[in-house]
Amino acid sequence: xxxxxxxxxxxxxxxxxxxxxxxxxxxxxxxxxxxxxxxxxxxxxxxxxxxxxxxxxxxxxxxxxxxxxxxxxxxxxxxxxxxxxxxxxxxxxxxxxxxxxxxxxxxxxxxxxxxxxxxxxxxxxxxxxxxxxxxxxxxxxxxxxxxxxxxxxxxxxxxxxxxxxxxxxxxxxxxxxxxxxxxxxxxxxxxxxxxxxxxxxxxxxxxxxxxxxxxxxxxxxxxxxxxxxxxxxxxxxxxxxxxxxxxxxxxxxxxxxxxxxxxxxxxxxxxxxxxxxxxxxxxxxxxxxxxxxxxxxxxxxxxxxxxxxxxxxxxxxxxxxxxxxxxxxxxxxxxxxxxxxxxxxxxxxxxxxxxxxxxxxxxxxxxxxxxxxxxxxxxxxxxxxxxxxxxxxx
Numbered sequence: 001x002x003x004x005x006x007x008x009x010x011x012x013x014x015x016x017x018x019x020x021x022x023x024x025x026x027x028x029x030x031x032x033x034x035x036x037x038x039x040x041x042x043x044x045x046x047x048x049x050x051x052x053x054x055x056x057x058x059x060x061x062x063x064x065x066x067x068x069x070x071x072x073x074x075x076x077x078x079x080x081x082x083x084x085x086x087x088x089x090x091x092x093x094x095x096x097x098x099x100x101x102x103x104x105x106x107x108x109x110x111x112x113x114x115x116x117x118x119x120x121x122x123x124x125x126x127x128x129x130x131x132x133x134x135x136x137x138x139x140x141x142x143x144x145x146x147x148x149x150x151x152x153x154x155x156x157x158x159x160x161x162x163x164x165x166x167x168x169x170x171x172x173x174x175x176x177x178x179x180x181x182x183x184x185x186x187x188x189x190x191x192x193x194x195x196x197x198x199x200x201x202x203x204x205x206x207x208x209x210x211x212x213x214x215x216x217x218x219x220x221x222x223x224x225x226x227x228x229x230x231x232x233x234x235x236x237x238x239x240x241x242x243x244x245x246x247x248x249x250x251x252x253x254x255x256x257x258x259x260x261x262x263x264x265x266x267x268x269x270x271x272x273x274x275x276x277x278x279x280x281x282x283x284x285x286x287x288x289x290x291x292x293x294x295x296x297x298x299x300x301x302x303x304x305x306x307x308x309x310x311x312x313x314x315x316x317x318x319x320x321x322x323x324x325x326x327x328x329x330x331x332x333x334x335x336x337x338x339x340x341x342x343x344x345x346x347x348x349x350x351x352x353x354x355x356x357x358x359x360x361x362x363x364x365x366x367x368x369x370x371x372x373x374x375x376x377x378x379x380x381x382x383x384x385x386x387x388x389x390x391x392x393x394x
Contacts, residue, residue: 053225054232056240060085060218085212089220092210092243098201101238105231106130108200114144114189127190131169131178134194138175142193145179149186153179204235254322255390261318262383269379273372280365287358292366296359299352300367306345307371311378313338 091097102108109132113125127145134157143157151166155177162177164170170177184190209223222239226232292300317334324331352363 051225051227052229052232053223054229054236056222056236057213058220058222058240058243060088060220085218085220089210089212091246092220092222092239093205093208095201097239097242097246098204099197100242101235102197102200102204104238104242105234106132107204107235108195108197110193110195111145111190114191125185125188126181126183127179128181129178129192130180131176132192132194133174133176135174139194139196142191145190145192147182147184147186147188147190151182153182155192208239252390254319255386257322258318259383259386259390262379262386266376266379266383269372269376273369273376276365276368276372280369283361283365287362292362293355293359296352296355296363299348299355300363303345303348303352303363303367304370304374306341306348307367308374310338310341310345311371311375313341315378315382 106129109129111127111129138157141158143155146154146156148154148163153164153166155162155164155170157175160175162170162172162175164177164179166179166182168178170179207224207226209221211221213219213221222236224232224235226235313334320331320334326332326335352360355363
């Protein structure tokens with residue numbers, strides 16, 4: 001026998017009257033908590049430090065970065081443009097570039113109002129420190145700077161109290177402080193900290209976002225977030241300027257070193273060229289009316305092409321060794337290419353050895369003269385070009 005249990009329709013209805021009575025009896029609690037959370041949200045929105053983001057865009061121009069030594073070579077590229085952009089991003093993030101920004105903008109020095117409610121003063125409170133140097137054992141330890149009025153202030157650092165004047169360098173023992181601007185009420189306190197340079201650079205690196213906009217575009221986007229939008233812009237401008245200056249210095253150093261190499265190498269090439277020309281002239285006088293066979297001409301042309309490529313590698317190595325170690329992929333690519341050309345040169349030499357003795361001699365001597373002549377002319381032209389380039393690098 002089956003039975004069916006029917007639920008009462010009234011059991012599924014909400015008793016609005018009972019609910020209203022509950023709300024009415026608890027209206028004070030509800031109103032209190034509602035007001036409390038409204039005030040809490042308002043306080044947070046007022047006291048929370050806003051974060052701003054600044055952006056900058058760089059375009060890496062490979063053509064302007066490639067040196068004259070690179071341009072004269074038609075051998076395979078040693079690195080892709082994408083890899084080169086990645087290298088430039090690492091240069092931007094290097095301590096050499098970021099460290100200068102930290103120094104220029106005094107980023108390892110932090111000063112802020114000491115009291116929790118000092119933010120209520122708004123624009124009425126401001127302190128700018130142009131220089132702050134402390135002994136190593138004071139790095140990272142907070143000091144208290146108090147405004148005394150009449151552009152005077154006191155500095156309490158680890159129990160040692162010093163007094164100074166805004167705009168005048170305060171120096172005592174190993175402590176140096178220059179407060180360039182101070183706007184505050186008398187008695188207003190600020191917390192002043194000198195952070196470690198290395199950690200400041202690392203913090204700056206972590207706040208930076210640097211990436212290429214689309215693979216192979218050469219366009220580098222930089223972004224930084226911080227509470228001070230003016231300082232964000234200053235930091236990006238400083239980083240860009242330091243990167244450009246570093247590139248200029250690097251280019252000038254490479255150019256100067258290449259010129260020194262040419263100044264030393266040219267006389268040696270000229271001596272070798274004169275010696276080979278004398279040998280060729282002497283041989284021709286002893287063996288008049290010598291004509292090269294087609295086989296000898298072909299061997300001579302092949303030998304000259306290989307010598308030209310080997311010479312290009314010599315010039316390129318002068319530059320490469322200033323930028324990379326021998327273990328770097330770019331340097332290894334150059335060494336591999338050289339070994340390949342040397343094997344090719346050895347094959348041509350064996351082919352020349354199969355020629356008649358007179359033909360062998362004339363091919364070798366002609367190869368030496370024309371090869372050294374090409375090197376000498378190339379070096380002279382390169383010396384002139386680099387001198388012009390060097391004078392234009394500022």
